Amino acid sequence: MTLAALVAVLVVAIVAVPGASRAEGLTPGGYGWPLSPRPEVVRGFDPPAKRWLAGHRGVDLAAATGAPVFSAGSGVVHFAGVVAGKPVVSVMHPDGVLTTYEPVTATVSVGTTVVRGSLVGTVEGVHPGCVSACLHWGARRGAGSAARYLNPLALLGAVRVRLKPVGAVLAAGTAGGQARGWA
Numbered sequence: 001m002t003l004a005a006l007v008a009v010l011v012v013a014i015v016a017v018p019g020a021s022r023a024e025g026l027t028p029g030g031y032g033w034p035l036s037p038r039p040e041v042v043r044g045f046d047p048p049a050k051r052w053l054a055g056h057r058g059v060d061l062a063a064a065t066g067a068p069v070f071s072a073g074s075g076v077v078h079f080a081g082v083v084a085g086k087p088v089v090s091v092m093h094p095d096g097v098l099t100t101y102e103p104v105t106a107t108v109s110v111g112t113t114v115v116r117g118s119l120v121g122t123v124e125g126v127h128p129g130c131v132s133a134c135l136h137w138g139a140r141r142g143a144g145s146a147a148r149y150l151n152p153l154a155l156l157g158a159v160r161v162r163l164k165p166v167g168a169v170l171a172a173g174t175a176g177g178q179a180r181g182w183a
Contacts, residue, residue: 031073031155032116034101034137035063042134045151056129057149058100058138065133067123069104071114072137072155073097080106080121089120099152100138103127 033039039061048055063069075093082088088102091114104121114120127136139152 030116032070033061033156034070034072034099035061035067035135036070039063039135041153043129045153047149051145051147057140058136059152060127060130061135061137063123063133063135065123065125067133067135068119069101069121069123069135071116071118071120072099072152074115075099075113077106077108077110077112077114077120080109086127087121087124091120096141097150097155098140098143099155100136100140102136102138104135 041059042062043056043060045059046056048057069089071091073091073093075091077089078092078098079088079090083102086103087105088100089104089106089108090098090100092098101120103124103126105124106121108114108118108120123133123135125133127134137152139150139155141148141150
């Protein structure tokens, strides 16, 4: 009986913790959406074939001008300022991922420690490629020529991985390849 009572007390304590419901959407890496409620993705991640070519190195999320923007994870504000005429906030996370938010007017300054869900700024307006106000959310590992851009939705576990069959190298037009859908 004593063990059952202890388990019941622990369950009640965990459920009663303030903010426990905010853990919804929290991934093992500790990331969550930078907007609330969960926004619509209006433009997806489309990295270029070569790192120097044009592409879309993040996702655009539907938002209203003035909407609060939250840090997707815990970390330290790495940058809060203007780049090429656009206000940008970036946060460096302990796992080496740098998340960026634009166009965002910062409410934090460089060096500020944030936790997942901390207010970092507000959406300023229209991002190129969006027909109305939206938030461009980016993620990368590394800097300069070593930078590797990541799909920020992967931080949330929201990206489906599709594996191709090992035998996918069959020549197009072969009966075996067509039957398996590989041709």
